[in-house]
Amino acid sequence: MALLLLGTLATAVLAVRSRQAEDWVRHTLNVRSDARTVLQDIQSAVLKERAFLLTQDKAKLGDDFNRVLEQITSKVSALGVSVADNPSQVARLRGVEGNIVSLSATLNETVALTETGRHEDAIAIVRSDKVQRLLDELKAQLNDVVSVEDGLLVARERDAAFLQTSSLWVIGGALAIALALSIILQRATRHFVENLQRRTSELEQEIQRRETSETAMRQMQKMEAVGQLSGGIAHDFNNLLTIILGNLEIMKRKRSSSSGSDVGGNLEKHIDMAQQAGRNAAKLTHRLLAFARRQPLEPTRVDCNKLVTDMSDILRRAMSETVDFEAVLGAGAWPAFVDSNQLESALLNLAINAQHAMPNGGKLTIETANTHLDQAYASRFGDVNQGQYVLISVADTGTGIPPDVLEKVFEPFFTTKPSGQGTGLGLSMVHGFVKQSGGHVRIYSEVGHGTTVKLYLPRFDATRLVASHPAGSPDAALPLVRAECDQTVLVVEDNDGVRAYAHSILTDLGYTVREATNADDALAIVESDAHIDLLFTDVILPGGKSGRQLSEAVAKLRPDLPVLFTTGYTPNAIVHHGRLDAGVNFIGKPYTQQELAGRISRILNIKAPK
Template sequence: MLDDEMRVGERRDAELLRGAVRGSALAVVAVALLALIGWATELHALATLWPDAIPMAPSTACAFLGTALVVARSGRVTPTTRLSPGLLLVLLVVLGVALLALLPSQPLEALLQDRVGENRAFYGFPLAVMSTATAVLFATAALSLIARGSGKLPGRKVSALGGVALAAAGLVILLGYAFREPLFQASQTVIPVSPATGVAFSFTGLAIVAAAGADTWPANAFLGCEVRHRLLRAFFPVTAGLVLLVAWAMAWVAPTFRGNSAIAAAALTGISLLLITVVTSRVSAAIGAVLERSERDRSAAQAGEVRANARADTILACAGEGICGVDGAGVITSMNPAGAQLFGAAPAALCGVHHGELFHAAAPAGTSQERAQDATPPLDGDPVTRCAICRSLADQERQARDDVTLRRPDGSTFPARLVSSPILQEDEVGVVVSFADRTEQRELERQLRQAQKLEAIGSLAGGVAHDFNNLLAVILSYSHLIQRESELSDRARDDLQQIVNAANRAARLTGQLLAFSRQQVLQPKVLQPDEVIRGVEKMVSRIIGEDIDLALALAPDIGAIRVDPGQLEQILMNLVVNARDALPRGGRITIETANVELDSGYTSGHLDTQPGRYVMVAVSDNGVGMDVATQARIFEPFFTTKEIGRGTGLGLSTVFGIVKQSGGHIWVYSEPGHGTTFKLYFPRIDRPVERPKPVSQTPAGGNERILLVEDEPALREAMARVLEDGGYTVTTASNGANALASIADGAVDLVVTDIVMPEMGGPELVQRLRERHPELRALYTSGYTDRAVVREAILEEHVTFLQKPFTPGGLRQKVREALDP
């Protein structure tokens, strides 16, 4: 606000000075023109402006016109602008005229005397001749304007002093006449100066001072917004006017007073005192107004400062991070509410405390393993040396630390991110420290590392499972083909059955690996989880034991979710079995459902979750519980805390993969000795529940034409034999291009294709075949795939799919379903 007022005052002062230059120049021009007109018309009173006074010489009038021209032009530009060469030439001419008038021979005297006549004189002095005093003053004016023409501050200061001298000389000339000294500044040999010349020089000096600019004396003493400027502007005219008035009265009135001169002096003194009293009261009122306005401005400035401080305090109070001030001695001088809350104390209790008590924790946050993974390496072992605040105070540079440990007054610690910025002011030494709690961020980083680790393990597991599925499909297919041979002995048939049993167990393991890696194909349905839970209750009641109580707490208005019902059964079975193993002495297992709303407060602390409506399925037990280290690894495949032979370590990893692939997320809460709770969250949808369709008893064979596309040679041959034994006509191909070429001239009823193959995948092949044969049906097979159709775990209901590995009966059954939808 004060800056704006100063800028407005500067603009006002500049306009005032330009107006003074223009007005003074016009006054000078008017006086000079009147003098020339008087000489031309023989009306010399126009050239004197005073009764019984010597007139202004014509040469003087011409010099004033030239000077006024230069002054007027200089007033139209800024004080720092240099004068043009033309104006400088005019000043040189004026200076030359003044110098000629100073010569003893008076070169212009003879020419002018011829024009006015030798007998024309004033008290014995010749007329129409520039006096010596006038010539000196013109030289001063010309030199002052030449100094102003440089535009630089030193030159303008010299110009302003010259203008003051000219104005003072003009005033002295006028005072001489006012005090009845018509020959003032003259002697018997020096030509007196005309009162018109005195008037012109007074205005010329004022114009030169104004043209020099507001940053030169005396203009800078009168112009400005400060109180001293206002007081001087108020007092000076009044004081100078009173002095002149009293002096004039004493010189003119007292001598003409008839009677006692003492009475005249007393009367003048009384009148003067009265005038001074009146004027002083008016001036005092003006001064009071100035001071009141100054006080209002100061109060407004203080109020603005208070508002700015209040706003700054509000900003600090509303800041989400901790912010504190530390002085040069390392003592905390201020603390905002967020920072005080992080330290668990009131702001006032933390002020006056040395920062080392809070910011120099002896031990790093978290475990040594976490510290090794997350923390920025310390600069050295000394807490004071590696402290960002100490470094910032010492080096006066900004310091930042991404992972430091802060200590609360009660001795507890927490990880934080800290930035220390120095206060760069001459009268104050200290730093401003901003800090934020990284506890939640460290937890999210831990979750991210865990998710990345599980993703890497899942990719490896999925690749291994894919290869095993192809091999197992070959083993199971040929084993079933061999079992159909009648020449087999009973012992060979038993041995072969052991092979089939082992292959089936291996198939279940690879299925669990695929579930964990989220690379199995799901067939989701819209269902209510309560129905699946009641079905699982009957199955698990026989395996959990009589010493374990299974309780259901199902919400009556539970929402619908879209999951694969078989996979949801698998999830519940795995969690219940896992809970049973955590209850060696018996206990209680609870399966619970509820409709929940997850807000941003929850999702911000849990990776890969979005706010919205969910259905929660929770499985809890009151068993032995788990510590933090065990919880960090429970979803890793093959990790188990059970003794050898009691588990594969794939149960919870399977649960994790199925939940993630179904669009949900899983969270575990556990404490040693207090049991464990697994909470599964599935997105709630508003769609009717889909009822399962009855399974039709279809024949296992047929006579249709089938195109079989499989890139694994052994599996392709085994599948072809199984289908041919079922009565089908089979055409085989190893890839998509061969498949397109093999039926270029004929049609087929069904294409059986692997989803992922070199060069052209199964979905693309089916699309191109249907361009020729729109009614063509398709059956997809897969061990695993990284394409979207499987990775996203979505298969539409009209798509028939067969998961590898499969048995010959399962293959023929799916083929029949595809042909007879």
């Protein structure tokens, strides 16, 4: 009986302690929730004030604006009471109260200025970023409050779990000692176990939510890894393509300039076939880079209405006779800031997909319009910023896409087409190009009714930088632009085959060629005062120094020496935010002799032969 009494007493004490621990856990959860509610109320008040300033519509502000600000202050005071046992939290909330007073005063000031007709003064306050600074500081302070409570929550949950475990051991011991009283204790034990199961179920649900979040994060990391892999493969693949296409081009030019007979009778045909295969491989590489968001974009001011109009004939020819094509051009459509060549490729890809979705005929409609994505839309999707966009929608009346397939259409190498009829990179390339351009893509589809793909492209403004040289390849039928006098090109390339090819075509063009395999060897040549008219360097070099670092070192020795970069995979060395840096001369791999001759002639101001 003595042991039973001690067990009963210990159980009672542990039960009280466990209940207290649970109360502390509940208290911590309430403090976290209240702190987040305060932050949401603050952000809501700021949004109302911004809406009122933008529209000057009193309804946007609401009749209870001042009451909302007062309620925020009251909630912060209540929070201070809740954490009165924690001096550090009390101090943080005093800082929050001070900032809320300042924020409320500023918001009331801008509202009052607007109501009294001094809207420009109110806008000046907004542009001063005072409200944003106060809002950022409040976010940081309230996040600190939540962070401290998170730490307390972990410790208190651990204490509660320990007490619960201890209670189980004590109850088990008491039951083992006092089997005769098991019937009396049964009801109490059942009640305790039910509570424990309920809490365990809640914990399991929380674990499930966390696992779902972690699964989504792993998927994002997997997609990023695939993108990096695609970029790496493209680099080596483009080196091979440069050798293949370049040497085939030399063979064809040598063959055309010679007076000998066609050995084998079909040499010209096989050369053409090899070149076409190489060009197709280059297109596939560009699609890989587009998906990986590693292609160097050269965005310019693009009139989307004109672009769609110019493409109309091509698109109509791409459609079968049973498909009607219509372009609906929005009046006053803004110019977009994108790479026009990539946009044309994206629209052609979408049109071909639409054609395949309408085997029995239908209608393809391309429409342009101006649109604005608000903060609510941006917050919903998380991968787009609010602002003004040029919308191009491509709609068909085809078979539509089932929901289980729709969620996979942007994944690389996923295709519903029969084997051999698609690479699975079309839509992923479109998605990668638009995202790299700073835009947004949405796709809507209903089985049996058709599909609409909407491209939200960033609106052009005069402050955007445009790459120094437009994209585009010279016509291979035009005469080659050769060197003038004794002009020397320093070629820096670590790949032996590519370096040999560059040496051959440059020598054929009349240039004197110096070679280096890395940045240090190239610098040694520059420091030797050798005559050099152009530095032609790969971006990715061995030995720790990139082509960009080499160009910066050369600029200190010879500021007037022009530099032409090349690579099959463009990292951030010369591209930032998906666009070529201003003033950068660039030619992508694989390049032909015609393309290289044209690019060098523009850099060195060599006139083309008439």
